[in-house]
């Protein structure tokens with residue numbers, strides 16, 4: 407199963423406590439399913455457009471732990487290593503973010519990772535999210551002293567998202583469609 411392979415790859419899981427054996431990967435899959443049933447949204451399966459291959463997940467989730475920034479909805483991603491650095495996480499995350507702000511009418515979306523996960527932080531920055539070191543926190547599901555316990559938090563609120571041009575880009579697209587039907 408492709409999801410098991412992604413979760414068993416040490417490169418993909420570099421910033422997680424361990425790679426996942428098949429049983430643990432299945433548990434994550436079931437947790438994602440339950441999240442959809444409970445909240446109506448979640449970590450969507452990401453398919454590569456050209457060949458319809460399943461390459462991972464990108465989406466929105468309610469964290470299952472307590473922290474100073476809770477309650478919150480986070481945006482997250484995990485893709486097969488063969489598909490990295492083509493802008494795919496950013497493309498999918500933009501769509502997920504639009505869904506969060508336009509359809510779910512969220513006031514804010516957060517994202518989190520360990521400080522060393524520069525790839526993921528770069529995606530957050532490309533999405534217009536900002537990092538205030540005062541929001542950094544120790545992940546409560548990891549024991550004290552664990553090297554991955556410290557986390558950085560990124561945020562974006564709806565006002566900033568609207569100002570980032572994401573809404574304008576869509577309006578321009580509508581304008582272009584109308585133009586193409588114009589008799590002149």
Ligand SMILES: CC(C)(COP(=O)(O)OP(=O)(O)OC[C@H]1O[C@@H](n2cnc3c(N)ncnc32)[C@H](O)[C@@H]1OP(=O)(O)O)[C@@H](O)C(=O)NCCC(=O)NCCS
Nearest residue numbers: 418483484485490491492493494495496519524525526528
């Ligand atoms: C994080 C992840 C989803 C990014 O996916 P992706 O499709 O490669 O992301 P994108 O291509 O949209 O953007 C990545 C950006 O990081 C840049 N990047 C790549 N390696 C980097 C590095 N070592 N340091 C800093 N930036 C880096 C890329 O060049 C790209 O930026 P650019 O578009 O300005 O060139 C992917 O690496 C992944 O699945 N990682 C493992 C799981 C994970 O860590 N998930 C996040 C947990 S919070």
